[in-house]
Amino acid sequence: MPEKFCIVGDCIWTKGDGFCDVLAQAAVPLDEKWPFVVLYLRGIKDIKCLSEIQKTQMQDILLAVLRAKDYSQTHYDEVQESILSVITLPYQEKLDQILRETSELAKDMRSLFGKHTQDISSIVQGTETSLSKGKDPAFLLSEIRDALKDVVIKMKQDTNALVDLSHKDSLTGLANRRYFDTFLDECVERWKTKQENVSLIMFDIDHFKNFNDTYGHLVGDQVLRTLAVQVQDIITPLQNSNSFSAILAARYGGEEFGVLLCGRSGKKVIQVAEQLRKSIQKTSLRLLDDDGQVLKKGLHVTISVGIADIWPKWEGAYQRNLVSCADKALYHAKNSGRNCTVRYTPEAPESYALIPPE
Numbered sequence: 001m002p003e004k005f006c007i008v009g010d011c012i013w014t015k016g017d018g019f020c021d022v023l024a025q026a027a028v029p030l031d032e033k034w035p036f037v038v039l040y041l042r043g044i045k046d047i048k049c050l051s052e053i054q055k056t057q058m059q060d061i062l063l064a065v066l067r068a069k070d071y072s073q074t075h076y077d078e079v080q081e082s083i084l085s086v087i088t089l090p091y092q093e094k095l096d097q098i099l100r101e102t103s104e105l106a107k108d109m110r111s112l113f114g115k116h117t118q119d120i121s122s123i124v125q126g127t128e129t130s131l132s133k134g135k136d137p138a139f140l141l142s143e144i145r146d147a148l149k150d151v152v153i154k155m156k157q158d159t160n161a162l163v164d165l166s167h168k169d170s171l172t173g174l175a176n177r178r179y180f181d182t183f184l185d186e187c188v189e190r191w192k193t194k195q196e197n198v199s200l201i202m203f204d205i206d207h208f209k210n211f212n213d214t215y216g217h218l219v220g221d222q223v224l225r226t227l228a229v230q231v232q233d234i235i236t237p238l239q240n241s242n243s244f245s246a247i248l249a250a251r252y253g254g255e256e257f258g259v260l261l262c263g264r265s266g267k268k269v270i271q272v273a274e275q276l277r278k279s280i281q282k283t284s285l286r287l288l289d290d291d292g293q294v295l296k297k298g299l300h301v302t303i304s305v306g307i308a309d310i311w312p313k314w315e316g317a318y319q320r321n322l323v324s325c326a327d328k329a330l331y332h333a334k335n336s337g338r339n340c341t342v343r344y345t346p347e348a349p350e351s352y353a354l355i356p357p358e
Helices: 017-027 034-042 052-068 073-132 137-166 178-195 207-213 217-239 267-282 318-335
Strands: 006-007 011-013 197-205 246-253 256-262 285-288 294-299 301-307 341-345 352-355
Touching: 006 256, 011 256, 017 034, 017 178, 034 052, 034 073, 052 073, 052 318, 137 217, 137 256, 178 197, 178 256, 178 318, 197 207, 197 217, 197 267, 197 318, 207 217, 217 246, 217 256, 217 267, 256 267, 267 301, 267 341, 267 352, 301 318
Parallel strands: 301 341
Antiparallel strands: 006 011, 197 256, 197 301, 246 256, 285 294, 341 352
16 A cells, blocks of 8 residues: 555555645645645636636646645635636626627617617608608608608618627727627538638737736727737638638637638638737837827837638537647747647547648
């Protein structure tokens, strides 16, 4: 029987496991709840529902706990809040984004309906005035029909505009997460019927949290909008080209973006990813304060990029697997030094391949 090293709750740990070494080196009390916190954070890499970025954040919490060696109740409560924040933050960000988009749409709808109500009221008032002046009813009826026809045309145009707005992220103008999901569903269905390959490029801004902490979230929003313009400028020619059956750029959440490409894979997708990375790296940012004054010039940001293609052997859950694999490739790009592109290739011995910069 292996030599007993420590007992935590009903669990017996041995020297060979290494867990007790971690506890001993960090002076973690064995008769408290802290060993279970350490154990949970230590095994976070096996929890599939968390993203790679969340897992990294959890590992950072673990390192902070072991370094601090503060096992008070106050610190325990703070650590629990940090863990909860990491788990719930993506959902809270998505909820906040949906609320912002819904609020903007509701405002636009009220404005449009108010405008059309006023148009119809004007027609009614004009009709009453014309009748009181003895205008020919037959001629008046023709005028009313033409006026209502114009209102209907305007309402159709405004309805189409509202539908278009419902697909857009209010901050960047790119597609929002909801439309990204819808578009991905359509791409997968086309892949099933027409065998058109589906690729996903996922990327986010390197060290963006530090950037927000330094300059503030309003300036951070300026960066996101500038980046979105760069992305749209790159994909617009592709949208108008026969080289792609379909392509969509979206703000996936926070500082993370996705570009879905249907109809091409391999070298062309890598070229698009590298074009995005290089273009953003070269862009010189001019940041403004709340009063519109120049806060800083010549600032540059970089992105880390992950690529994944749909894989027939997934045999279902294609959407979830595609996003997950692109996200993991993005995580590998972060670990490879950032400002680089990594592609997920499941059929290769090394599933994650760093794309050499040209």
